[in-house]
Amino acid sequence: MAENHAQNRAKLISETRRRFEAEYVTDKSDKYDARDVERLQQDDNWVESYLSWRHNIVDETLKMLDESFQWRKEISVNDLNESSIPRWLLEIGVIYLHGYDKEGNKLFWIRVKYHIKDQKTISDKKKLIAFWLERYAKRENGKPVTVMFDLSETGINSIDMDFVRFIINCFKVYYPKYLSKIVIFDMPWLMNAAFKIVKTWLGPEAVSLLKFTSKNEVQDYVSVEYLPPHMGGTDPFKYSYPPLVDDDFQTPLCENGPITSEDETSSKEDIESDGKETLETISNEEQTALVKKSNPTESTSKAEENEKVDSKMKAFKKPLSVFKGPLLHISPAEELYFGNTESGEKKTLMVLTNVTKNIVAFKVRTTAPEKYRVKPSNSSCDPGASVDIVVSPHGGLTVSAQDRFLIMAAEMEQSSGTGPAELTQFWKEVPRNKVMEHRLRCHTVESSKPNTLTLKDSAFNMSDKTSEDICLQLSHLLESNRKLEDQVQRCIWFQQLLLSLTMLLLAFVTSFFYLLYS
Numbered sequence: 001m002a003e004n005h006a007q008n009r010a011k012l013i014s015e016t017r018r019r020f021e022a023e024y025v026t027d028k029s030d031k032y033d034a035r036d037v038e039r040l041q042q043d044d045n046w047v048e049s050y051l052s053w054r055h056n057i058v059d060e061t062l063k064m065l066d067e068s069f070q071w072r073k074e075i076s077v078n079d080l081n082e083s084s085i086p087r088w089l090l091e092i093g094v095i096y097l098h099g100y101d102k103e104g105n106k107l108f109w110i111r112v113k114y115h116i117k118d119q120k121t122i123s124d125k126k127k128l129i130a131f132w133l134e135r136y137a138k139r140e141n142g143k144p145v146t147v148m149f150d151l152s153e154t155g156i157n158s159i160d161m162d163f164v165r166f167i168i169n170c171f172k173v174y175y176p177k178y179l180s181k182i183v184i185f186d187m188p189w190l191m192n193a194a195f196k197i198v199k200t201w202l203g204p205e206a207v208s209l210l211k212f213t214s215k216n217e218v219q220d221y222v223s224v225e226y227l228p229p230h231m232g233g234t235d236p237f238k239y240s241y242p243p244l245v246d247d248d249f250q251t252p253l254c255e256n257g258p259i260t261s262e263d264e265t266s267s268k269e270d271i272e273s274d275g276k277e278t279l280e281t282i283s284n285e286e287q288t289a290l291v292k293k294s295n296p297t298e299s300t301s302k303a304e305e306n307e308k309v310d311s312k313m314k315a316f317k318k319p320l321s322v323f324k325g326p327l328l329h330i331s332p333a334e335e336l337y338f339g340n341t342e343s344g345e346k347k348t349l350m351v352l353t354n355v356t357k358n359i360v361a362f363k364v365r366t367t368a369p370e371k372y373r374v375k376p377s378n379s380s381c382d383p384g385a386s387v388d389i390v391v392s393p394h395g396g397l398t399v400s401a402q403d404r405f406l407i408m409a410a411e412m413e414q415s416s417g418t419g420p421a422e423l424t425q426f427w428k429e430v431p432r433n434k435v436m437e438h439r440l441r442c443h444t445v446e447s448s449k450p451n452t453l454t455l456k457d458s459a460f461n462m463s464d465k466t467s468e469d470i471c472l473q474l475s476h477l478l479e480s481n482r483k484l485e486d487q488v489q490r491c492i493w494f495q496q497l498l499l500s501l502t503m504l505l506l507a508f509v510t511s512f513f514y515l516l517y518s
Contacts, residue, residue, distance in 0.1 A: 013047045016058055016065075024066050032069040035078050040065070045142050053176035068174050080131045082244065086124050093239035095128055097136060099226030100367075100402035101146045104441050105180040106136065107226065108145040110167070113153045117160040126166050133175050140439060144180035146221070147171075152186040152230055181209045183221050185231060226402065327360050327409045327436045328381070329353040336391060338399045339445040346399075350389040350407075350440075354381040358411045359418060361426055364389060365406040371397045380418040403442040410435045 017040060025037055039046060050068075054060040072078070082090065094114040099107045115125070136145065147167070171179040211221060215232040227233020239245060321333035331351045338348050354360045364377040373392045381387045393399055410430045416422060 009048065012051055012056055012058065013044055016047055016051060016061055017041055019058065020062055020065055024062065031066075031073070033073045033076075033078055036069050036072055049142065049177040064173060064176070071174055075127060075130055077130050077134050080127060080134060085128050085131055086121075089121070089124055089128055090241045090244070093241070094125070095132055096239055096245045097132060097145075098237060098239075098245050099222070099235065100404075101180070101183075101222045101226075102220075102401070103146075103180065104401040105144050105146045106140065107148050107222065108132070108136075109148045109150065111150050112158050113150075113155075115158050115160060115163065117157060117163070122160075122163060125163060129167060129170060130174075133170060133178070137175060137178065139437065142177065144178050146180045147182045148222075149182060149184045150186070150231075151184065151188065154188060179209060181211055181221070183211045183213055183218060185213050185218055186215075187212060223400075223402070323438055324355075325409070325436050325438055327354070327356055327411060328362065328407070328438075329355055330407055330438050330440075332440070335441045335443045336405060337443050337445055338391075338393065347390055347392040350391060350405075351386055352381055352389065352407070352409075353386045354383055356411055357383050358414065359383065359416070360409050361412050361418070361423055361430075362387075362407060362409040363427065365408065367402075367404045368400070370394070371399070371403065378420075378423060380412065380423065399442050399444045401442060401444070405440040405442070407438045407440070408435055409437075 020040065021037075025032065029037070050061050050064055051058075054064055076084075092114050094111050096109050097106055098109060101107060211217075213221070218227065218231050219233075222233075224233040224235075226235050228235055228237070321331060323330040323333040329352070331353075336348045336350065339346050350364075352362060359380050359382055361380045362378075364374050366372055366374070371394055373394050375390050375392075376387070377389070379387065391405070410426075411434070412418070412426060416426060
């Protein structure tokens with residue numbers, strides 16, 4: 001079954017490429033950016049994203065590619081950078097990426113109160129949208145975003161249907177499969193009519209992705225740690241520029257130190273690593289001093305610690321999926337799974353394999369540096385060799401699907417050293433376009449028991465409840481339902497009243513003009 005699906009997928013991709021080249025590119029190559037045409041021939045995932053959005057109908061996919069590619073050339077998407085956007089537009093923070101929803105999707109914030117409808121600036125604002133989406137798409141190929149339409153404190157001057165339509169088209173045509181959902185927060189009733197029009201632009205399938213929320217409902221989609229205070233959250237983040245808001249990847253705790261068991265008490269190294277031991281904060285002289293202080297007794301204890309780690313490493317199951325990058329093969333490919341119930345460990349393993357002929361330096365960063373210990377997090381890998389990296393939750397903190405890890409890698413010259421000082425200097429000097437980046441999500445395996453056992457356990461728990469408890473819950477449910485029906489009736493009555501008043505006003509204005517000119 002899986003083999004047939006793969007064959008059909010390959011056939012559709014091949015047909016799309018062949019027909020697009022023959023029917024659209026030939027004799028009309030100036031319509032598109034040559035880089036997009038080349039990418040279409042090389043990137044299977046890109047082709048598939050258009051196909052799946054058009055239900056694998058090749059004719060519809062070709063039309064969509066034509067429209068999307070013309071737009072990409074018109075707005076010069078491949079050449080957009082910070083200098084393409086007016087500085088004031090980056091400074092106000094109307095659009096940016098920050099945080100994750102409960103499903104682990106990146107949040108794409110649109111703070112509508114900072115947008116004023118203005119034909120003179122609409123072109124730059126569209127470029128800003130394209131800049132952020134293209135920047136994200138290049139880093140997180142195929143991973144969707146959740147659009148956060150924050151309408152709090154929004155006035156009539158901010159209503160700009162042309163701008164909203166452009167955003168909708170970005171996800172409908174230009175960046176297919178990148179939309180997880182649109183969370184609309186605190187929408188004023190004045191905008192009800194406007195969003196009825198928006199629904200027609202989205203189409204019937206995408207309408208289900210609209211989530212209208214208030215302060216209570218928004219937490220169904222985004223946890224409080226990534227919501228600002230005005231949404232009932234606790235996120236202290238405040239937008240500022242420069243620099244650009246990034247994925248917030250930082251150095252994890254205890255970069256290259258020992259990974260201790262969860263039941264062990266914090267050692268001196270643990271305390272130091274909580275506040276000090278990061279690559280950016282330890283100077284080269286301090287690192288040299290630490291090496292000089294080592295003695296045979298310490299070496300013996302470190303060897304024993306390494307043996308303990310090696311014995312625990314045997315309990316890890318090697319990851320099966322592999323991301324094949326130009327410098328490193330990284331396993332697992334997309335998700336780090338925590339909580340191996342067979343071994344009792346809540347640690348996970350990352351395997352990096354150098355596929356080049358040179359030494360490759362690598363760094364590991366995370367969006368939650370206070371939660372994790374990584375060993376090693378800053379080192380190098382010899383040609384053809386593999387490095388096992390152990391990632392361990394710290395201090396009983398909970399692994400979250402919103403947490404991310406970033407692996408950065410770059411080739412080193414043969415003459416370069418690989419000590420801490422040399423690596424520090426190397427990362428300061430290496431050009432950004434020479435750095436390979438790959439991101440991993442986190443996933444918690446709660447239990448190895450089948451779902452049927454969980455259901456049985458729930459059934460047993462239910463049997464312990466008395467009939468009085470169940471009746472009480474049922475009465476609360478009915479009461480809540482009655483209140484909801486009352487609220488709906490009031491809303492309907494209010495809308496009917498507004499409609500009646502509008503009709504009366506229209507009749508009055510019509511009569512006035514009729515009498516005036518008759």
